[in-house]
Amino acid sequence: MNTFKPVFTAIALAIVSVAVAPAARAGDTLLMQRVQQEKAMSLPQKGMSMADVERRFGAPTSKLDSRGGGSAKQPVINRWMYPGYIVYFERSHVIHTVLNTPAGNNTNPQSPK
Template identity: 80%
Template structure:
C-alpha cells in the first residue's frame, strides 16, 4: 500500500491544479464580459468633469464621503452613486465608472471593508 501513496498524492494535486486553473479561466471570462458590457453602455467616461457628469447623467443618488487627499501622491477620490453604477473621480475628473454587480463586491462603497 505504501507505493500507492505518492501516486494518490500526485493525482490529488493534479485534480486541485486543474480545478483552480478552470476557475481562473471562468473568472477571466466573466471579467472580460463585464468590461465589454461597460464599454457598450452610455456611462461617464474617463476625463469628464463633475459638472459634465451631472449635466449629462443628472444628479447622483448619493455623493459619498471623499477619500484620500493626504498628500500630492494620494489625491482626493470622490465617489458618486447612480442606479446601477458608481463613478470615481480623482479630484474633479472621472477616473473610472464601475457597474454594480450581483457578486456584491462594489454594491456598498459607503461601507468599505
C-alpha cells in the first residue's frame, strides 16, 4: 500500500485552496463594487409599474419578447432594455434591474438561457 498518496492528495488540496482563495476574494470585491455602483445610480425600483418606469426613465431602447406565462406559478416576465441596464417585470411591475456588465453574463439577453 502506498502511504504517500494520501499525503500527496492533502498537499495538492492545500495548494489548490490557497490558489483559489484570492480569486474568490477578488470576485467578492467586484460584486461589492457592483452593488455600490447600483446603489449610487438612479434605477427603476422593485414594485414600480411599467407606466411609472416609462414616465420616469423614458421609453426603453427595446422591449424584449416576454417569457413564461404558462401558469399562475410561471407569470409573464417582461424585459426592457435601457442603455446600461435591463429592467425585469413580473407581469407589469419591476422585480429587478440588472446593470449590463463586461463580464458577459447579460450581454445578449435576447437569447434564451
